[in-house]
Amino acid sequence: MSAPATDPRDKLFVALDLPSLGEAERLVSVLGDTVTHYKIGYRLGYSDGIGFGRELAASGKTIFFDLKLHDIDNTVREGVEAIARTGAHYLTVHAYPQTMRAAVQGRGGSALKILAVTILTSWNDIDCAEAGYAGTVATLVPAKAQQAAAIGIDGIVCSAQETANLRAIGIPPKVELVTPGIRPAGADGGDQKRVVTPEAAIRGGADRLVIGRPITAAADPAAAAREIVNAIDGALRSLRVNV
Numbered sequence: 001m002s003a004p005a006t007d008p009r010d011k012l013f014v015a016l017d018l019p020s021l022g023e024a025e026r027l028v029s030v031l032g033d034t035v036t037h038y039k040i041g042y043r044l045g046y047s048d049g050i051g052f053g054r055e056l057a058a059s060g061k062t063i064f065f066d067l068k069l070h071d072i073d074n075t076v077r078e079g080v081e082a083i084a085r086t087g088a089h090y091l092t093v094h095a096y097p098q099t100m101r102a103a104v105q106g107r108g109g110s111a112l113k114i115l116a117v118t119i120l121t122s123w124n125d126i127d128c129a130e131a132g133y134a135g136t137v138a139t140l141v142p143a144k145a146q147q148a149a150a151i152g153i154d155g156i157v158c159s160a161q162e163t164a165n166l167r168a169i170g171i172p173p174k175v176e177l178v179t180p181g182i183r184p185a186g187a188d189g190g191d192q193k194r195v196v197t198p199e200a201a202i203r204g205g206a207d208r209l210v211i212g213r214p215i216t217a218a219a220d221p222a223a224a225a226r227e228i229v230n231a232i233d234g235a236l237r238s239l240r241v242n243v
């Protein structure tokens with residue numbers, strides 16, 4: 001018996017980087033059933049985003065708080081415990097070992113998944129050097145991913161340019177690879193430097209794609225989201241055919 005087809009909507013997190021709760025509510029309403037997974041980051045998270053995420057989770061949406069925690073262990077652990085109580089499904093922390101261990105403690109046995117941000121998709125090797133790293137994107141992302149997996153982190157945030165290599169070096173399938181920096185062909189990259197199309201990201205083994213401006217800034221966000229979901233669906237079908 002063949003495995004049931006994956007719902008392409010489960011692969012897409014729409015980043016709700018919007019200026020107000022009202023605009024976020026309007027967008028979610030406009031996107032309707034086309035989008036089932038939402039990411040809430042700094043812009044909304046620092047205002048009404050936590051309560052809104054709690055409401056969306058209660059309404060059946062999958063919620064990812066992209067708060068990128070990094071602080072002393074006690075503060076990280078308590079922050080993660082607080083987010084776990086919202087009913088959200090994913091939370092990011094920076095991929096520093098102390099921070100990741102504290103986050104795993106805070107997660108405890110809850111359903112919250114902790115994602116470790118390796119090297120931001122808006123960074124290239126020059127940015128890594130400027131931040132004081134001796135390594136490059138190609139060495140730092142795998143090193144941080146291996147450390148995260150050993151600590152018991154549930155997923156890695158990286159570019160879809162790196163996913164195939166992460167699986168090749170043994171990051172196990174239970175560790176989800178979550179990839180921002182996704183742009184449909186021809187779309188404006190903005191500040192993203194390690195960019196991949198939705199189709200190529202799925203074919204390269206990304207488990208989830210994070211997409212903001214190509215949908216939120218589109219003249220017709222619902223049409224943009226539908227087009228991306230269709231592209232994901234096509235890539236998933238081509239993978240099934242080629243198995």
Ligand SMILES: O=c1ccn([C@@H]2O[C@H](COP(=O)(O)O)[C@@H](O)[C@H]2O)c(=O)[nH]1
Binds near residue numbers: 066158180210
């Ligand atoms: O490495 C990272 C980690 C997080 N992000 C977040 O994803 C979205 C991407 O938005 P776009 O508008 O599609 O560029 C945004 O919320 C970032 O904070 C990331 O881009 N890269």
